[in-house]
Amino acid sequence: xxxxxxxxxxxxxxxxxxxxxxxxxxxxxxxxxxxxxxxxxxxxxxxxxxxxxxxxxxxxxxxxxxxxxxxxxxxxxxxxxxxxxxxxxxxxxxxxxxxxxxxxxxxxxxxxxxxxxxxxxxxxxxxxxxxxxxxxxxxxxxxxxxxxxxxxx
Amino acid sequence: xxxxxxxxxxxxxxxxxxxxxxxxxxxxxxxxxxxxxxxxxxxxxxxxxxxxxxxxxxxxxxxxxxxxxxxxxxxxxxxxxxxxxxxxxxxxxxxxxxxxxxxxxxxxxxxxxxxxxxxxxxxxxxxxxxxxxxxxxxxxxxxxxxxxxxxxxxxxxxxxxxxxxxxxxxxxxxxxxxxxxxxxxxxxxxxxxxxxxxxxxxxxxxxxxxxxxxxxxxxxxxxxxxxxxxxxxxxxxxxxxxxxxxxxxxxxxxxxxxxxxxxxxxxxxxxxxxxxxxxxxxxxxxxxxxxxxxxxxxxxxxxxxxxxxxxxxxxxxxxxxxxxxxxxxxxxxxxxxxxxxxxxxxxxxxxxxxxxxxxxxxxxxxxxxxxxxxxxxxxxxxxxxxxxxxxxxxxxxxxxxxxxxxxxxxxxxxxxxxxxxxxxxxxxxxxxxxxxxxxxxxxxxxxxxxxxxxxxxxxxxxxxxxxxxxxxxxxxxxxxxxxxxxxxxxxxxxxxxxxxxxxxxxxxxxxxxxxxxxxxxxxxxxxxxxxxxxxxxxxxxxxxxxxxxxxxxxxxxxxxxxxxxxxxxxxxxx
Numbered sequence: 001x002x003x004x005x006x007x008x009x010x011x012x013x014x015x016x017x018x019x020x021x022x023x024x025x026x027x028x029x030x031x032x033x034x035x036x037x038x039x040x041x042x043x044x045x046x047x048x049x050x051x052x053x054x055x056x057x058x059x060x061x062x063x064x065x066x067x068x069x070x071x072x073x074x075x076x077x078x079x080x081x082x083x084x085x086x087x088x089x090x091x092x093x094x095x096x097x098x099x100x101x102x103x104x105x106x107x108x109x110x111x112x113x114x115x116x117x118x119x120x121x122x123x124x125x126x127x128x129x130x131x132x133x134x135x136x137x138x139x140x141x142x143x144x145x146x147x148x149x150x151x152x153x
Numbered sequence: 154x155x156x157x158x159x160x161x162x163x164x165x166x167x168x169x170x171x172x173x174x175x176x177x178x179x180x181x182x183x184x185x186x187x188x189x190x191x192x193x194x195x196x197x198x199x200x201x202x203x204x205x206x207x208x209x210x211x212x213x214x215x216x217x218x219x220x221x222x223x224x225x226x227x228x229x230x231x232x233x234x235x236x237x238x239x240x241x242x243x244x245x246x247x248x249x250x251x252x253x254x255x256x257x258x259x260x261x262x263x264x265x266x267x268x269x270x271x272x273x274x275x276x277x278x279x280x281x282x283x284x285x286x287x288x289x290x291x292x293x294x295x296x297x298x299x300x301x302x303x304x305x306x307x308x309x310x311x312x313x314x315x316x317x318x319x320x321x322x323x324x325x326x327x328x329x330x331x332x333x334x335x336x337x338x339x340x341x342x343x344x345x346x347x348x349x350x351x352x353x354x355x356x357x358x359x360x361x362x363x364x365x366x367x368x369x370x371x372x373x374x375x376x377x378x379x380x381x382x383x384x385x386x387x388x389x390x391x392x393x394x395x396x397x398x399x400x401x402x403x404x405x406x407x408x409x410x411x412x413x414x415x416x417x418x419x420x421x422x423x424x425x426x427x428x429x430x431x432x433x434x435x436x437x438x439x440x441x442x443x444x445x446x447x448x449x450x451x452x453x454x455x456x457x458x459x460x461x462x463x464x465x466x467x468x469x470x471x472x473x474x475x476x477x478x479x480x481x482x483x484x485x486x487x488x489x490x491x492x493x494x495x496x497x498x499x500x501x502x503x504x505x506x507x508x509x510x511x512x513x514x515x516x517x518x519x520x521x522x523x524x525x526x527x528x529x530x531x532x533x534x535x536x537x538x539x540x541x542x543x544x545x546x547x548x549x550x551x552x553x554x555x556x557x558x559x560x561x562x563x564x565x566x567x568x569x570x571x572x573x574x575x576x577x578x579x580x581x582x583x584x585x586x587x588x589x590x591x592x593x594x595x596x597x598x599x600x601x602x603x604x605x606x607x608x609x610x611x612x613x614x615x616x617x618x619x620x621x622x623x624x625x626x627x628x629x630x631x632x633x634x635x636x637x638x639x640x641x642x643x644x645x646x647x648x649x650x651x652x653x654x655x656x657x658x659x660x661x662x663x664x665x666x667x668x669x670x671x672x673x674x675x676x677x678x679x680x681x682x683x684x685x686x687x688x689x690x691x692x693x694x695x696x697x698x699x700x701x702x703x704x705x706x707x708x709x710x711x712x713x714x715x716x717x718x719x720x721x722x723x724x725x726x727x
Contacts, residue, residue, distance in 0.1 A: 022508070
């Protein structure tokens with residue numbers, strides 16, 4: 001296990017948009033392994049994701065919907081599709097700066113292409129192999145929480 | 154002709170003289186009567202210069218002259234040495250040579266005609282007449298050729314005794330008698346073509362000579378030749394012309410036919426040749442016209458067939474195009490389907506492998522706290538996969554494994570379906586109401602029941618926190634076909650998702666059980682029966698009504714089409 005310190009000294013907030021509960025568990029467990037302080041907020045469908053980000057509906061209270069430092073977004077989502085969520089994020093001035101990492105089972109080229117068309121910051125495919133899965137999560141953490149710079153704060 | 158005139162003249166005189174005795178009996182008459190008879194004869198014709206009746210001793214009995222008076226004392230004894238007295242012995246008429254009498258200035262010829270006593274047969278008397286041959290001159294004059302030819306008479310010695318021009322006679326010209334039809338030197342001295350004819354008068358041999366200057370003769374011949382040539386040429390020209398005309402009569406129509414035949418070759422069959430003749434050409438024309446007509450008809454029918462075939466081909470072509478387009482569409486749908494399916498099957502695998510990993514870790518670390526939980530998750534994921542695959546298989550089987558259509562009252566069908574899901578119904582405490590008076594439905598009953606089960610299942614799943622969950626199954630008349638309804642008072646569905654819920658694997662609540670294919674399958678089954686399945690819901694928290702139609706007189710369509718059509722509806726996105 002690697003220890004890292006945040007550059008900024010405050011916990012990272014990750015918004016995980018994932019409908020599969022098992023997958024959520026897997027991801028959460030991984031991130032829990034990090035010593036870097038981080039919090040994961042989780043929504044299970046696209047509509048909830050947008051409500052959260054735009055602070056409306058159930059998430060009107062900003063206290064309930066702090067801005068995340070990075071968004072992990074699955075493509076297959078109920079209610080509102082992942083790509084649609086991505087598009088809206090990247091077309092909104094106040095949200096477009098948040099890096100969005102597509103984390104999905106699909107490795108279809110068309111999905112990849114379209115994701116980048118909508119200005120996804122990264123596209124990662126969930127591995128079927130546990131070892132790789134762990135490593136990916138580690139690297140994700142390293143990169144986005146460690147190396148990557150954010151434009152605010 | 155000339156000679157017959159001349160000999161006629163002389164012989165007529167001979168006859169005349171003979172008749173003086175035979176007819177008139179001059180030898181028996183007395184002097185006065187003899188005188189009268191002879192005078193009459195002489196004055197009538199004036200051909201005689203002198204006639205004398207002479208006895209057998211040569212003594213003149215009487216003599217009359219045209220120009221002088223003869224008295225008895227003038228009578229003489231005739232004793233010419235020439236043949237005048239010959240007839241006394243020969244009994245033949247004697248013709249003397251032509252001589253020129255200077256006194257009267259005329260040519261004369263003496264003829265002596267014997268008068269025979271009928272009884273004794275002896276020649277008793279002689280009539281000696283001097284004939285004036287001046288007449289022959291005149292005859293020759295009339296025969297005078299206008300183109301400088303000459304006709305004249307010569308005696309045995311070649312002396313010209315008669316000629317239109319008396320000067321020639323008077324000149325006592327002697328000419329050689331040329332053979333008839335030869336070129337000779339004529340009287341005038343120029344080269345002539347002469348033709349001769351003999352004239353016998355007793356002993357005398359006279360020759361009539363017809364002369365024609367060679368030039369003239371030739372000219373005549375030449376002009377005749379030219380005329381014949383001209384006529385010949387004209388005849389040839391005319392016959393040539395006629396031949397040409399005749400040929401053209403034939404050739405022109407044949408040429409026309411050739412032109413016509415050529416135009417037929419070029420495809421113009423509509424013209425017809427006007428048939429104007431009844432002969433062979435006419436027949437030919439008729440034949441041509443008939444042929445053209447037949448050809449035209451044949452071509453028309455061929456064209457018709459070609460048009461038909463073309464049309465058929467076009468249609469077939471279009472059908473093929475349409476089928477190809479459909480095939481392409483279906484291939485795409487299939488691709489999408491496979492992508493979707495493989496994608497959705499991957500999810501449980503991620504779960505399984507992920508938690509297996511953790512399980513291993515936990516086993517190594519002897520951390521049991523989560524072990525059972527993790528095992529449970531793995532199990533569930535595996536189960537989900539299994540279910541997914543089963544339903545996929547089911548989905549594909551719909552339409553292929555068909556049961557022959559049967560009829561059943563919908564009420565019964567609903568009851569059977571409710572019984573199948575009774576466990577879950579009971580679990581959630583859902584009540585099911587089936588309206589009375591429902592119509593009879595016809596179709597693949599097991600499948601229809603399955604569809605109904607899925608609808609009920611779905612209703613139960615999405616009851617939410619409804620305290621008094623109720624499902625009503627009924628029918629409402631909408632237009633000309635009944636609309637069956639499965640109504641619940643559960644969570645309801647927002648308008649935006651009314652279509653998406655029928656998509657494959659679509660689950661509004663990810664925590665829900667099942668594979669998310671129930672509605673997709675139900676829709677497929679309904680569509681296979683020719684009906685439609687949709688949902689009506691006022692919104693969240695206000696329940697939903699699933700509606701479907703089942704056309705009255707439907708057959709179960711062949712799988713293929715419908716299956717894929719349903720899939721394409723279900724696969725809403727990639």
